[in-house]
Amino acid sequence: MHPMLNIAVRAARVAGQIILRGFENRSDLTKETKGVNDYVTLIDKEAEQAIINKIQQSYPDHSFLGEESGETHGADTEYQWIIDPLDGTTNFIKGIPHFSVSIALLHKGRLDQAVVFDPIRSEIFTASRGQGAQLNGYRIRTTKPKDLSETVLATALPFKEKAQFGEFALSLNRIFRECGDIRRGGSAALDMAYVAAGRMDGYWERGIKVWDIAAGELLVREAGGLVTDFVGNNDPMYKGEIVAGSPRVVQSLVKHLK
Known part of the structure; x- marks a missing residue:
């Protein structure tokens, strides 16, 4: 170590x-x-x-x-x-x-x-x-599902900025129709750790802080996953938004979040 x-x-x-x-x-x-x-x-x-x-x-x-x-x-x-x-x-x-x-x-x-x-x-x-x-x-390694229908995803509600829920709900509806299921755990760091460990297939959240996701970002990347912002850029740590998972899962999520 x-x-x-x-x-x-x-x-x-x-x-x-x-x-x-x-x-x-x-x-x-x-x-x-x-x-x-x-x-x-x-x-x-x-x-x-x-x-x-x-x-x-x-x-x-x-x-x-x-x-x-x-x-x-x-x-x-x-x-x-x-x-x-x-x-x-x-x-x-x-x-x-x-x-x-x-x-x-x-x-x-x-x-x-x-x-x-x-x-x-x-x-x-x-x-x-x-x-x-x-x-x-x-x-540990991230999973490699063929498409969103095989996934269980993690996210978080915009509880600090409830005015944003309408926009969030639109993307949630699109993602939920395609994925297997969605969880909301309440700890971004654990959500990302679970993605790295293959317990969750992907994760997205907006209104996030750097201390919530910094460790999780490295975990996911070193477990073979991809981490981006909502438009697919690879430097999300200070953007306040994040998408994590296997490259295929991230690509599918970004399509619905752009």
Whole structure:
């Protein structure tokens, strides 16, 4: 395992322990509202700080971009860690056991290392650029369905921008008529990890943030998949929209999303 990936895995596990303790004591949670249908808890903040502290023990000069703490610049700006300490906070608050820790490392602007950790199932998805993707140490690959009729897809409703639901519903209707079925899990990082592991055949979402998808993007690419924006461009990380899956699935989804 790459040394930086090893540190990311350790950081994700430390955060996972904090999240599990919080999940077992949700009656004591204090949540804050960041925006419309957008929540944060002290657990999110504690987990993010624990991740940063763990990484800084080995790499004190690296930079960070965290969902809760924002962007901090270290002396070594070639390396930036992108962190979502608790992807699926609403599920966490409601007691739905489906959320994750997401950590990605950019090296000179390119995705280099990725970890998505599901602390409930103790599943850790990892990827290093050019080295493939793994689940708990075993190689994973995306599926290769012949067409959308064979697929189970993942997506998310535009719950923060409900005015966009009309446009979303039109594309959803077109995709649903062709695919096998659709799921809505509530954690973008896990959706992409599941695509990488072949549990889902494809995924699309709009209104997404870079910390939600950075680790997942590398996982899918290293598992043999394709990641684009809604018009098929291959650099979606900062676009606020994403399509992921095998090349054939992505091509079919983009056709309905353009």
